[in-house]
Amino acid sequence: MSTQLLTYLFVGASFALYIGIAVWSRAGSTKDFYVAGGGVHPVVNGMATAADWMSAASFISMAGIISFMGRDGSVYLLGWTGGYVLLALLMAPYLRKFGRFTVPDFIGERYYSKTARMVAVVCLIFVSFTYVAGQMRGVGIVFSRFLEVDVETGVIIGMAVVFMYAVLGGMKGITYTQVAQYCVLIFAYMVPAIFISIMITGNPIPQLGFGSEVADGSGLSVLQKLDSVLTDLGFSAYTQGSKSTIDVFAITAALMFGTAGLPHVLVRFFTVPKVSDARKSAGYALAFIAIxxxxxxxxxxxxRLNLVDTVHNTSYEQAPQWFSNWESTGLVEWQDKNNDGVMQYSAGAANEVKIDRDIMVLANPEIANLPGWVIALVAAGGVAAALSTAAGLLLVISSSISHDLLKQTLMPSITEKQELLFARMAAAVAVCIAGLFGIYPPAFVAQVVAFAFGLAAASLFPAIVLGIFSKRINKQGAIAGMLLGLIFTFVYILYFKFISPELNSAENWLLGISPEGIGFIGMLLNIAAAFAVSRFTAPPPVEVQNLVDDIRIPSGAAVAHSH
Amino acid sequence: MSEQPQHHSVENPSPQDHNDQKTLTTQNAADYWHSNLRLLAKLLTVWFVVSFGCGILLVDWLDQFTFFGFKLGFWFAQQGAIYVFVALIFIYAWRIQTIERQFGVDDDEGSL
Known part of the structure; x- marks a missing residue:
């Protein structure tokens, strides 16, 4: 069977599975729609959280980025996993005990303020849409390369599938499809990785393989060989960093605190039955993610090693098949600068080969000459990763509109049935907007990812953690902190990414911290402002202090939960 | 910067505690919270040391040692810290449950 046919088969079968699950798990109440009825087993929730979290960026782009950044790529590995420790230790159990539906619910009640709730809603919508745009783009790339349909058609098919299970099933449908998507995506990621690890080092465990010796008799380990090959070509060594330590520190911190403040991840911990389940669930989630x-x-x-081996000093006529496959998408380019018909790959001006880092994972099975079904599997995995994250994001957008904006603020008199209808309508509208982002990708998508994490770190994370761990932080302090963190981070990123991109270099940055890492400083400012303003204004009312006492104690959650 | 917002003042439990749990006294709740904070401080110290410490601040110094074929600092940054993160969450989930039972504030209501 041809690879093309296999790809249609794998992607089609996975879509049928997701839609089947969606029909089976339709939501009947707002509680089903927002938090899957609150009865999700911690392991199931952990798996769903892992799929929710691992987006097109994790599946498609991350290994490629690390491949070209070497040790500096650690910021993503540390940043996107370390946040789960903060989630499990400082947030998830308390939010579960609080036991409502959304993140703005917590901020609104803890800070006894509709303004605080609205600030949280604005942060949430901004962060989530930024993120969703990237997912739809990922779906488009996979479709255009593997299914050879237009990006538009690809995005519309993806939208239709997400529409089915997010609008029908709400959180309940999303949870069970995410479990299926996790299985698809992790299998699709591991199979080629194991194959390639065996081919290069003879060791079937990739985690050990990349510390082992290369099976070419040179006696060098993978990383040693990579270091020497890359320095010969004029690149810096793979295991050396080139970013400054303070910038690496700040970016890692912004990604970690941002992860812990992302609403679509936080809301997953509202779905488990008990406080202790929320903690365990975060542990399972991180274990599944860590794989x-x-x-x-x-x-x-x-x-990276394979790329250099197969491309460098190869004549263009003998270029491997994958090279021409990807050339047609424009993501791989060769320009014969010295007119010798041979591809030279190196650092600096003499380099003739341009490889988009987003293709490294998708092209990897082809580069390593793996069988067609592995390539088909990777296509299905990429789509699963993008769709699962998109669905999770669409859900938090729709619930913040139907629940926080309409039910809690503008139209408190609507019935549960109406609220559920509004939630479905909001999800439908959000799917369409996300689809438009995918078809007409705004040129700034890559630049705004820094926004999502920076803003979550500078606004939502401190407001939630301070709300649990301090009883003295009051309405004024929290709002001042969120606004200061938000505006500072927003302006800094806006200035260096959009207004004066030509100044975006280390000597102009505040303390040498890039826009990607500035959310960390925004977070510190938020905390400082929250304490300073709270000190000079009245403490929170007694009911709110009692609420804080109550969420700190695990017992009683099941009781609060049952009505 | 402290990772854990420890700055909160020791709370004076409000006199009219609405909590109607029979076994739960205000004193137990306060003691439980202090044990929890101590545990959090220990675990977050480990969290900081393996990621920001070994993976970023000390990475070049640690790279002089070799570990399973990796430079040690590089290994922490791209592998080791992640394994420790997973372990930290499960250790917390297990330790805090023991503390909860000790103070009678656990959530094992009837079912196990």
Whole structure:
């Protein structure tokens, strides 16, 4: 069977599975729609959280980015996993005890303020849409390369599938499809990684393989060989960093605190039955995530090595098949600068080969000459990763509109049935907007990813953690902190990414911190402002202090939950 | 910067505690919270040391050692810290449950 046919088969079968699950798990109440009825087993929730979290960026782009950044790529590995420790230790159990539906619910009640709730809603919508745009783009790339349909058609098919299960099933449908999507995506990630690890080092475990010797008799380990090959070509060594330590520190911190403040991840912990389940669930989630995240750096190093081996000093006529496959998408380019008909890959001006880092994972099975079904599997995995994250994001957008904006603020008199209808309508509108982003990708998508994490770190994370761990932080303090963190981070990123991109270099940055890492400083400012303003204004009312006492104690959650 | 917002003042439990749990006294709740904070401080110290410490601040110094074929600092940054993160969450889930039972504030209501 041809690879093309296999790809249609795999992607089609996975879509049928997702839609089947969606029909089986339709939501009947707002509670089903927002938090899957609140009865999700911690392991199931952990798996769903992992799929929710691992987006097109994790599946498609991350290993490629690390592949070209070497040790500096650690910021993503540490940043996108370390946040789960903060989630499990400082947030998830308390939010579960609080036991409502959304993140703005918590901020609104803890800070006894509709303004605080609205600030949280604005942060949430901004962060989530930024993120969703990237997912739809990922779906488009996979479709255009593997199914050879237009990006538009690809995005519309993807939208239709998400529409089915997000609008019909709400959180309940999303949870069970995400479990299926996790299985598809992790299998699709691991199979080629294991194959390639065996081919290069003879070791079937990629995590150990990239520390082992290359099976070519040279006696060098993968990383040693990579270091020497790359320095010969004029690149910096793979295991050396080129970013400043303070910038690496700040970016890692912004990604970690941002992860812990992302609404679509936080809301997953509202779905488990008990407080203790919320903690365990975060542990399972990170364990499931770690399988991919510890494999990614291995894939990154194998891919870079393979790339140099197969491309450098190869004559263009003998270029491998994958090279021409990807040339047609424009993501791989060769320009014969010295007119010798041979491809030279190196650092600096003499380089003739341009490889888009987003293709490293998708092209990896082809580069390593793996069988057609592995390539088909990777296509299905990429789509699963993008769709599962898109669905999770669409859900938090729709619930913040139907629940926080309409039910809690503008139209408190609507019935539960009406609220559910509004939630479905909001999800439908959000799917369409996300689809438009996918078809007409705004040129700034890559630049705004820094926004999502920076803003979550600078606004939502401190407001939630301070709300649990301090009883003294009051309405004024929280609002001042969120606004200061938000505006500072927003302006800094806006200035260096959009207004004066030509100044975006280390000597102009505040303390040498890039826009990607500035959310960390925004977070510190938020915390400082929250304490300072709270000190000079009245403490929170007694009911709110009692609420804080109550969420700190695990017992009683099941009781609060049952009505 | 402290990772854990420890700055909160020792709360004076409000006199009219509405909590109607029979076994739960205000004193137990306060003691439980202090044990929890101590545990959090220990675990977050480990969290900081393996990621920001070994993976970023000390990475070049640690790279002089070799571990399973990796430079040690590089290994922490791309592998080791992630394994420790997973372990930290499960250790917390297990330790805090023991503490909860000790103070009678656990959520094992009837079912196990």
């Amino acid at each position: 991919l995240y510890t494999t990614a750096p291995a894939v990154a190093s194998f891919a």
